[in-house]
Amino acid sequence: MKLYGYWRSSATWRARIVLHHKRLAFEYVPVHLVRDGGEQNAPAHLARNAMGQVPVLEHNGAFISQSLAIAEYLEELHPQPSILPGDVLQRARARQLAEVVNAGIQPLQNLSVLNHLGDLGEDKAQWARHFIARGFDALEEMAVVCAGACLVGDAVSVADACLVPQVYNARRFSLDMARWPTLTRVDAHLAQLDAFVAAHADNQTDAG
Numbered sequence: 536m537k538l539y540g541y542w543r544s545s546a547t548w549r550a551r552i553v554l555h556h557k558r559l560a561f562e563y564v565p566v567h568l569v570r571d572g573g574e575q576n577a578p579a580h581l582a583r584n585a586m587g588q589v590p591v592l593e594h595n596g597a598f599i600s601q602s603l604a605i606a607e608y609l610e611e612l613h614p615q616p617s618i619l620p621g622d623v624l625q626r627a628r629a630r631q632l633a634e635v636v637n638a639g640i641q642p643l644q645n646l647s648v649l650n651h652l653g654d655l656g657e658d659k660a661q662w663a664r665h666f667i668a669r670g671f672d673a674l675e676e677m678a679v680v681c682a683g684a685c686l687v688g689d690a691v692s693v694a695d696a697c698l699v700p701q702v703y704n705a706r707r708f709s710l711d712m713a714r715w716p717t718l719t720r721v722d723a724h725l726a727q728l729d730a731f732v733a734a735h736a737d738n739q740t741d742a743g
Contacts, residue, residue: 545700551734565741640670
């Protein structure tokens with residue numbers, strides 16, 4: 536099993552969290568998103584993912600892209616320890632919170648979008664702060680009704696895998712996390728867990 540990704544890519548980070556949480560052995564293959572115009576645009580990587588994005592999971596000769604698709608694949612392949620609660624409503628909430636980040640925050644402030652805004656002469660940092668804050672306002676309100684030690688109850692879920700990289704990005708863009716106490720508390724708890732330590736961007740071989 537190989538994971539192609541970039542150390543600070545939040546989508547790659549999610550996949551690393553799931554892999555480490557499930558204690559699965561994998562080879563991490565860095566794909567530098569900036570060097571030489573971005574290695575994600577090279578023919579070798581486009582053959583793995585026509586969108587030219589990371590992460591990509593290679594397993595048994597197949598390539599799977601998109602972080603939540605990877606997470607669901609790993610969940611079905613290795614159900615324990617799970618990344619989805621046992622209760623049907625809680626499972627829906629975990630997926631809902633994951634999608635707030637995956638569809639409602641991260642795509643609006645990822646590298647390709649910010650680079651395009653820069654080309655247009657827009658303030659990239661202000662744009663990123665606006666959409667992260669807008670998404671976190673909603674995420675905080677949703678999480679209050681279901682959070683325990685983690686975003687949904689006390690067990691790690693796919694929602695937590697999405698939260699941690701996005702909090703890292705919020706801090707990179709100088710947002711004050713005190714505005715979102717539930718998200719901040721859960722992030723602090725997750726930061727102590729072995730899987731999240733191993734998956735952290737700063738602990739990757741291509742960090743820096």
